Amino acid sequence: MKLLWNTGSRFKCPFCNYSSRGHALMGSNSAVLAEKEVIGGQRRRARCLKCGSTDRERLMFAYLGNERDFLTKGHDKKILHIAPESNLNSKFRSASLPGYVCGDKFTFGYNYPEYVKHIDILDLSFPENHFDLIICNHVLEHIPDDNLAIKELFRVLKPEGEAILQVPISANTKYTVEDHTIMSDEKRKELFGQEDHMRIYGQDYTDRLSHVGFKVTRVNISKKYNLYGLNQQEDIFIATKGSKTPNP
Numbered sequence: 001m002k003l004l005w006n007t008g009s010r011f012k013c014p015f016c017n018y019s020s021r022g023h024a025l026m027g028s029n030s031a032v033l034a035e036k037e038v039i040g041g042q043r044r045r046a047r048c049l050k051c052g053s054t055d056r057e058r059l060m061f062a063y064l065g066n067e068r069d070f071l072t073k074g075h076d077k078k079i080l081h082i083a084p085e086s087n088l089n090s091k092f093r094s095a096s097l098p099g100y101v102c103g104d105k106f107t108f109g110y111n112y113p114e115y116v117k118h119i120d121i122l123d124l125s126f127p128e129n130h131f132d133l134i135i136c137n138h139v140l141e142h143i144p145d146d147n148l149a150i151k152e153l154f155r156v157l158k159p160e161g162e163a164i165l166q167v168p169i170s171a172n173t174k175y176t177v178e179d180h181t182i183m184s185d186e187k188r189k190e191l192f193g194q195e196d197h198m199r200i201y202g203q204d205y206t207d208r209l210s211h212v213g214f215k216v217t218r219v220n221i222s223k224k225y226n227l228y229g230l231n232q233q234e235d236i237f238i239a240t241k242g243s244k245t246p247n248p
């Protein structure tokens with residue numbers, strides 16, 4: 001009934017092809033996220049009513065499937081997908097890609113299926129210069145030592161590869177807000193907007209990536225793919241080792 005009522009022509013979900021007038025509510029209504037204008041974290045209408053895809057997952061589809069050919073069937077590129085979102089994960093798996101690996105550190109708590117491997121981003125069991133593509137979509141904000149994680153991602157990326165490293169980011173704050181002395185869930189929720197977030201990234205987020213050696217290209221394709229119902233403010237952060245700079 002909800003699907004019928006919501007059918008329209010304003011948006012079209014690239015995962016399930018549902019054409020809609022709008023999306024379901026998602027995200028946190030925490031005060032600090034609003035105050036800091038955190039892109040990709042605030043309460044908003046962004047979830048597909050049919051398949052449950054989120055705006056940031058559809059943004060990945062737009063980039064990986066339309067601007068790049070990573071969702072094309074049968075290619076042999078090596079892909080690492082950290083904390084795989086279900087719809088994007090299904091797309092990769094149905095494309096029959098022998099080089100696709102997905103995993104999460106918390107394989108028990110999240111009801112992941114068996115093919116999601118136990119992978120610790122702080123200690124990756126892959127050789128250096130291994131992956132053509134790494135997807136890490138809203139993961140780094142959960143990790144206390146994000147510098148170590150970024151270093152590991154840098155290590156396993158091929159010289160000509162690219163890592164898509166999305167985080168919620170404050171539009172109006174220059175410097176990342178974090179405090180490692182905070183131990184309580186309540187305090188983290190108050191300061192960072194979610195009890196399992198370690199910080200709110202500021203506009204210096206790209207410096208954290210370039211600090212370990214990444215070259216960062218920050219692009220906005222959300223307007224181009226407005227039909228997918230994307231967050232118009234959400235940029236894509238493409239990190240490379242510098243030998244090839246993507247230019248979507």
Ligand SMILES: [Zn+2]
Pocket residue numbers: 013014015016017018048049050051052053
């Ligand atoms: Zn959908």
